[in-house]
Amino acid sequence: MLRPQRRTPPTCPDGWTTAPPDFVGVAAQRSGTTWWYHLIESHPQVVKRDRLKELHYLTKFWNRPFTDVDAAAYELWFPRPPGHVAGEWSPGYLSHFWVPGLLHRAAPDAKILVLLRDPVERFRSGLMLQSETRRVNFTGAGTAFRIGCYGSQLAHLRSYFPQERIQILQFERCIQDAKRELARTYAFLGLDDGYVPPDIGGRRNESKGTKPALADHSRAALVRAYEPEVRQLLGSTSEIDLSLWPNFTHLA
Secondary structure (H helix, E strand, O other): OOOOOOOOHHHHHHOEEEEEOOOOEEEEEOOOOOHHOOOHOOOOOOOOOOOOOOOOOHHHHOOOOHHHHHHHHHHHEEOOOOOOEEEOOOHHHOOOOHHHHHHHHHHHOOEEEEEEEOOHHHHHHHHHHHHOOOOOOHHHHHHHHHHHHHHHHHHHOOOOOOHHHHHEHHHHHHHHOHHHHHHHHHHOOOOOOOOOOOOOOOOOOOOOOOOOOOHHHHHHHHHHHHHHHHHHHHHOOOOOHHHHHHHHHOOO
């Protein structure tokens, strides 16, 4: 996971302006967000942010006031010249109940990007990421599960942002046809969708470890627990191809 590499916002060069982000990616951890953000940032109309992908600015306000001063400070992280757009991708935002409301207050006109992966496979990858720094226990498993509750989290997000300002992408579709899905993303962001990055096929931040195996009974319990969330997701978007989520093809 990439974290801010400095504690103060970047300098705003002469002729540039600061404003709320034009786009914010809000989900989901271990779903290719670093790769997809890199491809977005590769576009000549998007401001390069010196590898500062994940700002996590709003995370700290979970139980403290969010003032106009805080909103203005958030804007300082997004300088851009005329004709360019700027944004960030903090993949935990969707799963934090307090963030959608704060994001609407800080950047009400932002376009919201949501990249989703089969929640069972995302769960396994999330556990592997945790294991790189600590021993995984039931608390970690609970956290990993919560991140995959896409249906209810998207419903909460939509209570603040209209559907036309939210783009849902499926990780597996992006792998299958990156050029098509990236063109859709560029168009959604108001960019020239004919641009194709030279390294479009090069994945970034891929896991180098081995995802933990799930016992049959654990996998079955996980699938059953996620079923209501996947059903809710399918009822709210046509962007998910269940044939690419083998754990849930029985819901088709």
